[in-house]
Each structure stands twice: as structure tokens, then as C-alpha cells.
Amino acid sequence: xxxxxxxxxxxxxxxxxxxxxxxxxxxxxxEQEKYLSEYSMxxxxxxxxxxxxxxxxxxxxxxxxxxxxxxxxxxxICKTITxxxxxxxxxxxxxxDMLKINVGETTPDGNFSLLQTNCLGFCHKAPAMLINxxxxxxxxxxxxxxxxxxxxNKKGREE
Amino acid sequence: xxxxxxxxxNEVAVEIESGTSILDAARQTGVIIPTLCYHKDLCVAGxxxxxxxxxxxxxxxxxxxxxxxxxxxxxxxxSFKVRNSRKHIIELLLSEHNADxxxxxxxxxxxxxxxxxxYKIMTQDFIRLSRSKNYTIDHxxxxxxxxxxxxxxxQRCVRTCEEIQGVNALTVAYKGxxxxxxTFFEKPMxxxxxxxxxxxxxxxxxxxxxxxxxxxxxxxxxxxxxxxxIVQTAPAVxxxxxxxxxxxxxxxxxxxxxxxxxRLGFDAVMDTDFSAxxxxxxxxxxxxMRLKRALxxxxxxxxxxxxxxxxxxxxxxxxxxxxxxxxxxxxxKSPQQMFxxxxxxxxxxxxxxxPDKIVSVSIMPCTAKKFESNRPExxxxxxxxxxxxxxxxxxxxxxKQAGIDFMRLEDMPFDSLMGESTGxxxxxxxxxxxxxxxxxxxxxxxxxxxxxxENLNITPVRGMDGVKEASIKIESPIEEWEFLDGVELKxxxxxxxxxxxxVMDSIISGESHYHFVEFMxxxxxxxxxxxxxxxxNPEIRRKRAEAIYAEDxxxxxxxxxxxxxxxxxxxxxxxxxxxxxxxxxLHTKYSxxxxx
Numbered sequence: 097x098x099x100x101x102x103x104x105x106x107x108x109x110x111x112x113x114x115x116x117x118x119x120x121x122x123x124x125x126x127e128q129e130k131y132l133s134e135y136s137m138x139x140x141x142x143x144x145x146x147x148x149x150x151x152x153x154x155x156x157x158x159x160x161x162x163x164x165x166x167x168x169x170x171x172x173i174c175k176t177i178t179x180x181x182x183x184x185x186x187x188x189x190x191x192x193d194m195l196k197i198n199v200g201e202t203t204p205d206g207n208f209s210l211l212q213t214n215c216l217g218f219c220h221k222a223p224a225m226l227i228n229x230x231x232x233x234x235x236x237x238x239x240x241x242x243x244x245x246x247x248x249n250k251k252g253r254e255e
Numbered sequence: 256x257x258x259x260x261x262x263x264x265n266e267v268a269v270e271i272e273s274g275t276s277i278l279d280a281a282r283q284t285g286v287i288i289p290t291l292c293y294h295k296d297l298c299v300a301g302x303x304x305x306x307x308x309x310x311x312x313x314x315x316x317x318x319x320x321x322x323x324x325x326x327x328x329x330x331x332x333x334s335f336k337v338r339n340s341r342k343h344i345i346e347l348l349l350s351e352h353n354a355d356x357x358x359x360x361x362x363x364x365x366x367x368x369x370x371x372x373x374y375k376i377m378t379q380d381f382i383r384l385s386r387s388k389n390y391t392i393d394h395x396x397x398x399x400x401x402x403x404x405x406x407x408x409x410q411r412c413v414r415t416c417e418e419i420q421g422v423n424a425l426t427v428a429y430k431g432x433x434x435x436x437x438t439f440f441e442k443p444m445x446x447x448x449x450x451x452x453x454x455x456x457x458x459x460x461x462x463x464x465x466x467x468x469x470x471x472x473x474x475x476x477x478x479x480x481x482x483x484x485i486v487q488t489a490p491a492v493x494x495x496x497x498x499x500x501x502x503x504x505x506x507x508x509x510x511x512x513x514x515x516x517x518r519l520g521f522d523a524v525m526d527t528d529f530s531a532x533x534x535x536x537x538x539x540x541x542x543x544m545r546l547k548r549a550l551x552x553x554x555x556x557x558x559x560x561x562x563x564x565x566x567x568x569x570x571x572x573x574x575x576x577x578x579x580x581x582x583x584x585x586x587x588k589s590p591q592q593m594f595x596x597x598x599x600x601x602x603x604x605x606x607x608x609x610p611d612k613i614v615s616v617s618i619m620p621c622t623a624k625k626f627e628s629n630r631p632e633x634x635x636x637x638x639x640x641x642x643x644x645x646x647x648x649x650x651x652x653x654x655k656q657a658g659i660d661f662m663r664l665e666d667m668p669f670d671s672l673m674g675e676s677t678g679x680x681x682x683x684x685x686x687x688x689x690x691x692x693x694x695x696x697x698x699x700x701x702x703x704x705x706x707x708x709e710n711l712n713i714t715p716v717r718g719m720d721g722v723k724e725a726s727i728k729i730e731s732p733i734e735e736w737e738f739l740d741g742v743e744l745k746x747x748x749x750x751x752x753x754x755x756x757x758v759m760d761s762i763i764s765g766e767s768h769y770h771f772v773e774f775m776x777x778x779x780x781x782x783x784x785x786x787x788x789x790x791x792n793p794e795i796r797r798k799r800a801e802a803i804y805a806e807d808x809x810x811x812x813x814x815x816x817x818x819x820x821x822x823x824x825x826x827x828x829x830x831x832x833x834x835x836x837x838x839x840x841l842h843t844k845y846s847x848x849x850x851x
Contacts, residue, residue: 138851147423148439148851156428
């Protein structure tokens with residue numbers, strides 16, 4: 097059995113196999129895998145006896161359910177108006193330069209993905225970004241470089 | 256009980272049943288409110304907003320389809336505010352729509368185009384978004400073309416696929432301005448569990464979902480002097496075709512249809528009703544053999560009930576959804592494919608034609624038949640058994656292109672050899688028809704007497720209930736079938752794949768014990784098929800069903816086994832039902848498919 101199949105079975109055991117349990121199961125898979133592959137979605141559909149298209153429709157509806165392969169750390173820059181006015185484009189430029197990827201892409205080593213997101217609710221501390229579930233606010237290019245360097249070093253230490 | 260409430264529509268006081276939507280109340284009182292996402296067959300979605308009306312005293316306009324009337328409501332359907340908003344709504348829909356109408360297959364039969372015409376949308380006040388979106392056109396299916404640039408996201412197709420068919424091949428993916436109608440992972444329709452039934456096409460208000468048409472290919476075949484082009488027409492075409500050509504729903508145009516086909520230049524005009532009768536001979540015999548093996552030989556391998564196999568949408572559905580239960584299916588090919596296999600063997604031989612030079616065309620109320628004719632196993636004649644499948648709609652297009660004044664055509668009869676049919680063949684076009692036709696023959700072969708129903712009309716299997724049940728007790732059969740004495744033959748009929756699922760689940764769970772079940776993919780059977788004239792709705796289906804049964808009653812012969820050409824083909828060619836030649840040409844196998 098593939099590990100993700102087992103993960104899905106466990107999640108379904110925990111949350112239930114009704115239509116309404118789909119969302120927590122999708123979230124559970126994303127938490128582990130960072131994204132929902134075609135294979136995962138089919139396994140979820142099979143486990144919950146749902147049409148595969150319905151799993152796909154749900155997964156693509158929610159912004160935080162990724163359906164493309166993602167890096168270990170997903171960086172989400174707030175693209176909404178306040179963050180834009182307070183310089184989110186410079187932040188993006190800094191990250192793009194550092195990681196050598198564009199928005200929507202993942203680093204070849206599979207560590208970082210760069211995305212934009214809708215309002216994070218941190219307009220008073222704009223610009224803001226998320227790295228996985230961690231929020232970083234009042235960003236400046238210098239600060240972002242520091243944060244990312246920490247992540248890169250952390251990654252290095254783990255390996 | 257629903258009580259009556261008083262409302263005013265456009266300053267006219269009316270009394271209506273409580274719970275009625277504003278849309279229905281208006282229609283009852285002769286006020287037309289335009290709609291797009293609304294369809295009689297489907298649940299209310301209220302997403303297109305074209306049906307907005309003003310309720311006096313309320314600041315915001317309401318969608319008439321989704322708002323129930325309340326006592327004392329004062330409704331305006333044509334106020335300045337309504338007219339202005341409605342026009343803007345249509346303009347907004349058009350701004351996202353690839354409105355290249357003259358190059359669109361649905362040109363002339365598009366609900367959005369009609370609204371644009373009615374409201375004279377002649378300006379472009381909103382930015383045209385249709386150009387800036389990356390759309391793909393899915394051509395891969397042999398039956399269906401899906402063009403997202405024409406889609407207005409009313410979701411009629413999604414609701415159809417879910418509520419009527421329970422297939423869910425289509426879903427709503429993404430959200431907001433990126434929202435689109437999609438299959439699983441945006442795969443081609445051909446690669447997902449789509450059954451090709453075409454109900455989405457029949458319910459689509461625009462040209463976003465259309466059949467893959469083979470009109471030019473058929474014109475080319477007709478123009479080819481060396482080709483012998485033979486055409487067959489399905490039972491439900493003769494009661495639907497008229498709607499495309501100026502007749503009211505429920506008009507029988509059999510004779511005119513034959514005349515038109517001859518004028519189009521087909522070399523021989525034959526009838527699928529003939530092979531429907533043949534199906535009854537084969538399927539009826541198969542049923543009797545299965546009953547014998549189950550009841551007398553106690554053979555555990557024999558699966559009962561036997562399920563009909565005429566509907567290719569149903570076949571693909573069961574292959575996907577119940578891949579381990581294919582043993583229930585009758586091995587009989589559909590009438591279309593039986594005809595195809597015989598056209599290039601029996602017919603070719605009788606007419607001394609080179610089968611290689613025969614082009615076999617069929618006119619079907621169905622888009623799944625296009626897929627069926629394309630199945631690799633449908634080459635038993637040594638050639639592709641059916642070369643081109645046209646829907647009722649495509650035939651109407653050809654008739655118009657040829658400049659035939661359909662209304663003034665004199666009736667003509669089908670050509671002989673495979674053109675004779677009985678009332679039993681005709682009713683294949685309605686839900687319950689295959690069952691009724693089979694019972695008429697099986698009962699008589701077993702007992703020597705006609706079915707014990709007045710005028711041969713087996714009414715319990717007729718009508719539009721989703722699942723119908725009937726049973727016939729077999730009394731004093733002839734010697735050969737003595738083991739059936741006292742057996743109550745239990746039958747069920749399901750139409751629409753969601754109903755088919757209900758019956759299949761009850762069979763598998765052991766809840767119901769039928770001997771014979773008819774399954775049809777489309778609501779109402781073939782008469783409500785995905786290839787039939789648009790619109791199709793409950794009222795139109797009822798009228799078409801009446802026409803089918805009237806056609807049956809008007810036939811001199813009404814039992815398949817009495818068809819003289821059927822007797823002839825068994826005498827000259829097939830020798831006996833379920834015989835060696837039948838097995839080779841008229842029966843088939845099914846393949847399990849993935850559900851996900």
C-alpha cells in the first residue's frame with residue numbers, strides 16, 4: 097500500500113466517510129503531502145465513495161488546497177490592496193531573486209514554492225506573508241532575506 | 256395542502272398556490288420571464304440572474320426562478336429597473352462568451368443568442384473578457400465536443416450529469432473569475448467516466464457542449480458514386496425529427512422522414528425497428544435460455560435478472576460503475592450494431608454488393624451511439640459495422656441544407672429486406688418499450704397465447720415513473736417450456752442512470768429479485784435521448800411517448816416474431832436465434848472500466 101493510501105484510510109477512519117468529511121480529509125492530506133495529487137484525489141474518492149470530479153471540484157475551489165506539486169515550504173505573499181500599496185512587489189522580487197523562481201514555481205530541490213494569496217487579515221502590519229502556517233509581517237526586503245536565510249540554513253541543518 | 260395566495264404581477268391581481276415560484280406564477284398568468292440557468296428537468300440554481308424581477312418595496316431585484324411568491328407580493332417583470340438590469344446581465348454574460356455566432360454549431364438554436372436578439376444587445380459596454388481567457392476545446396470524444404469559450408457557467412450540464420444521470424463526469428472547478436465547468440483534472444471527456452449519453456448537450460443553453468457531427472462525412476459518402484450508402488433510422492427519430500422542421504412535439508413523421516432520406520441520396524433507407532425486432536428474437540431467446548439454466552439446471556453461473564443492452568450510455572455506465580457485474584447484461588448487441596453487422600453481410604450478399612463499398616449510416620436519437628459504433632469490437636462483419644452515426648438534429652440539418660420542403664413531402668415506405676418492422680420495434684424508443692416488446696414475444700412463445708393485456712398494451716411498464724415494476728404469471732405453457740408453469744416473471748424498467756443505479760444496487764444487495772430488467776440511460780428512454788431536438792423537457796417527452804404508442808397501435812403487426820423479414824432472415828441466413836451466426840454477428844462482450 098502506498099503511504100498516501102494509508103494516510104487517507106487513517107484520515108477517513110478518524111473523520112468519517114460522509115460527504116461532509118471530505119474537507120478535513122483533504123486538509124489532512126495537504127498537511128502531510130503539501131498538495132493533492134491526482135492519485136490522492138482518486139484514493140479519497142474511492143475511500144468516500146464519491147465521484148472523483150467532486151473531489152477535484154472541492155480541491156480546486158479552496159485556495160489552501162494545492163493540487164500541483166509543492167515544495168516543503170510554501171511561501172504565500174498577500175496580494176491584496178494594502179500589502180500591494182506597502183510594497184509587496186519588492187518582497188516578491190527579493191524572494192524571486194533569492195530562490196531563482198517566479199511566482200507559481202517551486203525550487204528544483206523541492207524546498208520552496210512561491211505563491212500569492214488573498215488577504216491574510218494583517219493589513220495593519222502589511223506587507224505580510226505566510227510560510228506554511230507561520231505568519232511574517234511588516235516585511236522589508238532585508239527582513240525577508242533574513243527569514244529565508246534562516247529557512248535555508250534550517251533546511252541544511254536537517255539534512 | 257397548499258393554500259391559495261393573492262399576488263399582483265404587472266398590476267394584474269392573480270391567485271396562485273402557495274409555494275409557487277415567481278417564474279411559475281408568471282408563466283401561469285401568461286407573462287414570460289426569460290431564463291438561462293433554469294431547466295424544467297433540474298433543480299433551481301439561480302445563478303444566471305437573467306430572470307430578475309422587481310418586488311415592489313424591496314430594494315434589490317430577485318431571481319424569479321428561485322423566489323417563492325408570498326401573499327400580497329407586488330411583482331413587476333418589466334419595470335425600467337428590471338429592463339435595465341436584465342440587459343446589463345445579458346451584456347455581462349456576452350462579455351465572457353465567445354460570441355462568434357456565425358461560426359457556431361448552435362447558431363440559430365442558442366438560448367443566449369436568442370436573448371441577445373430579443374433584447375437587441377448591439378453595443379459592447381463591458382470589456383470583452385472572452386479573448387483574454389485561455390480556453391481549450393475538447394475534441395477527443397467521438398460523441399461530444401466541449402468548448403469552454405462558449406460556456407456561461409449556468410451549470411445545467413453539471414446538474415444534469417449529477418441529478419439525472421448520477422455520473423458526475425462534469426463538475427464546477429475553481430472559483431470566482433476562474434470558475435469553469437471541468438472534468439476530473441480537466442481530462443478530455445473521453446478519458447473520464449462520461450457515458451456519452453449527451454444529456455449535457457441536450458440541456459446546454461449555448462454551444463459549449465455539442466455533438467461531434469459527421470454531416471460532411473456523410474455528404475461525401477453520398478457523393479461518392481462507387482459507394483452504396485445504406486441508412487437506418489432509430490424508432491425515436493420519427494417522433495422527434497418533426498420538431499426540428501416546423502412540426503409540433505409529438506408529430507409522427509415516419510413517411511416524410513423516409514422520403515427525405517431518399518431525396519438526400521441514400522441508396523437504401525432501412526429501419527432500425529427491423530433490428531429491434533431482431534433484438535427481441537435474440538434477447539427473448541437468451542432470456543428463456545437463462546431462465547431454463549437457472550430454474551431447471553440450477554446452474555450457479557447464470558446471472559439473473561438479465562439486463563437489456565440496447566442503450567450504449569447504460570453499457571458504458573455499468574462498465575464503469577459495476578465492472579464486476581457485467582454478467583447481468585444480455586450479450587445482444589444494440590439494434591444499431593445488429594443492423595450494422597447485417598448490412599455488410601446479409602444485405603451485401605442478398606444485393607450482391609461488395610461490403611467494402613457499403614457505407615453504413617445510422618440516424619439515432621443518441622450521442623452514445625457514436626461512441627458505440629466506434630468500439631473496437633464492433634467490426635464483426637469484417638468491416639466497421641456502422642460507419643457514421645448522425646443524431647436526429649444532424650439529420651434535420653442535412654434536410655435543411657438540401658433544401659427539402661419537409662412539410663410538403665409525400666410519405667414513402669422503407670426499402671425491403673431490413674425495412675419491415677412491427678409495433679414492438681417502434682416502442683423501443685420509449686422507456687419500457689423493450690420490456691413490453693420482449694414480453695409480447697416471450698409470453699407468446701412460451702404459452703402460445705398473446706400477453707394477457709388489453710390490446711397488447713402492457714401499461715404497467717409505460718409512463719414516466721423512474722422505476723417501474725411489472726410481473727406476469729405464466730400459466731399453462733406449451734410442453735417445451737413446462738418448467739415455467741406458475742412462474743411469476745418479474746420485470747423492472749429504469750430510465751435515467753440515477754434510476755438505473757437504484758435498481759442495480761437493489762439487485763446486488765439481494766433486496767429485489769427480478770428476472771428481466773430494462774435499463775435506458777436517458778430520461779423517457781430514447782425519445783428523450785441526448786441526440787433529440789432541443790429543448791427536451793417533461794412535457795415534450797410525454798408528447799413524444801404518446802406518438803410512439805400511437806405509431807405502435809397503427810401498425811398491422813405488433814409482435815416482433817411476426818415480422819415477415821425477421822422470419823425470412825432466420826430462414827435464409829441466421830437459421831435460429833442464438834445460433835452460430837447470431838453469436839458471431841449479433842452478440843458481443845463487455846469490458847470492465849475504471850470508475851475513477
